[in-house]
Amino acid sequence: MRCATTETAVVGAGVGGLTAALALRREGFSRVTVYERQAELPFEGYGIQISPNAAALLDGHVFAAAARPPYREIRRWRDDAVISRIDLQRYRTPYYTMRRGDLIAALASPVVLNAPVRSAADLDAEIVIGADGLNSALHGAIASDRPRDSGYVAYRAVVPAGLDRVVVWLGPGRHLVAYPIGGGVNVVAVVPDDGVALEDGFAEWHPAPRRLIALMNGSPSHLLRDRVPLPCWHEGKVVLIGDAAHPMLPFAAQGAVQAIEDAAALAPLLRHPDAFARFEAARRPRVERIFAMSRAGLQSYHLPDGSEQRRRDRELAAAPANALDWLYGVNS
Template sequence: MTQTGLSIAVIGGGIGGLAAALSLRQAGFGVQLYEQAAALGAIGAGIQISPNGARILHRLGIAAALAPHGVRPVAVHQRRWDDGRTLQRAPLGDAVEAAFGAPYYHFHRADLIAALAGALPADSLRTGHRLVDAVDKGDRVEARFDNGTRITADILIGADGIHSRVREVLFGAEKPRFTGCVAYRGLVPAERLAQLDLEVTANNWMGPAGHLVHYFVSGGRLVNFVAVREADSWTRESWTDRAETGEALRLFEGWHPQVRAIIGAVDETFKWALFDRDPLPRWSAGRIALLGDACHPMLPFMAQGAVQSIEDGAALAACLAQSGGDAPAALTRYEALRKPRATRLQEMSRHNKIRFHLPDGSRQQERDALLQSSGDRSLAAIGWLYAHDAGALGEQAA
């Protein structure tokens, strides 16, 4: 690896921050990653990584580390909530890999984070560092952490998630809106569901005021589910609030027996509110820029949140590698390339919240007919998303 001379501080040790640190190191930059937690963890459970993210992960050299844990679903299966009727079934698996040169994966977040962290040199990661402040001095950035540490870097990247301190430093406090949806998540040992003979697919059950997604993770040992229902109010935005299994079952009363069997088999379940945020006018200022959920948080209805953060890191590294040392210009270019695509996916995710939850009636019937006839998940239709290579700056950003 050739050292370019630029030093980069990445704030946040989630999927986006780790992937960005690896992409930047691969491009030859000196990188230090700072995580506020005492150890890297994995809030949440399952995560989907489509080919536009998987090709970057493979390029980072972690394909072998991912192989024992990743599940490669054969299809995405959208179904009706009560009778299980197929509304749409689209290929994944070998067909997607042949078309786009990279697989579609399901992971447990902990497995993906471990693979990313394992590829990063230990001396590049600092845990127990909560950012307090960052100041752009024109020729450098100075940052201060709550443990008293002070650092200086040529560039600072905020990959510190939906509650980003870096975003607050740059643009002030945000005002997220409650979407009216609460999600319940859980992991079930696969053997408990053997009687269901589940396919290795990404399943989405759509019904009035709710939907449920389930798929295998951890090499097929666990079934991950996320069950979303509409609710009147909520005050907290957290991934770690515990819920009673009976609560989730009551909310899915009358749904297909397979849906209820999956929920009922879990040992513990967690719930969190889904909040929405409008796209930011800007992602960067001078030598400081944002990445991933810090700048484009999106509802989980396109399964692209983590993938887009991985794309961000690859594009950022490529922009900086071509910058000739002009860091602010590189960050401006990164934002210009990435923002249209991320905003498009934010808007599509927001639209799917409505589309997935239509009450039975004429609009639901129109949706179902369109799903069955349009092929909007065909290889040709999804190519704009899956074929994109964020590290190839000649591509169109959208």
């Protein structure tokens, strides 16, 4: 039986790691140390979507700077026609969009900075929670696999535009996402990793998405990667959460959200001697379902015009109002 004075190390001061530290302290664990390899807290001015399933697990004050989009629209690339509209206000807890850096700042707790952790052996702790992301050093304690390239890259920018909702434009081989955050609109363009200039790839799209693309001058891009799901998320005194355990492609906007869910599920179990096994058994079915949903977006989001695309659009349009309750509903 672990007690409140158990020494616990959290590796990684991103959304998952900071949420884990807060959840542990809420459960009465007093000796919690967060280690971050960077010299300052990770800060990103780009956006993040926090759906109700995770927002309900966090204190409301962390969303002081967040927007509350009322719905999400999926639109067609060429004519901007609405394919489907999802009501984001049907849940007791709001759907938030905000700057990732604002969320990290709101979650902040004492962190040991400039402290790279290469393995659990570097730490004098009885419990080590690996929340160190896609390129997790602690992942190596459990598996030797490497991240898997999707063949796509994402360009990101915050642009001076007005938008009160989440919009996703789907088109052949690429898609565009936009949503409000403090000081503008967060835009993410997902395109094949083929060297084609960003604006050229959207040249035939409707003027509405093209206007956003035109504002993304010089935006950085990064490869979209995930990993083959691990057969086990823990080994010895190490347990992995979030992207360290199950990195997902961003097509369901659930990467950080699932890290928050992991952290909230793990902390109450840590007093049990078989805590890691209980945690994994509780979380794995849901995580694997969301992982598969995210991976499927590689194809379904990028269908060329034709019969498959028309079938997809009909299915999206016909989806019932409660289609995502399993995902966004609290305690689903």
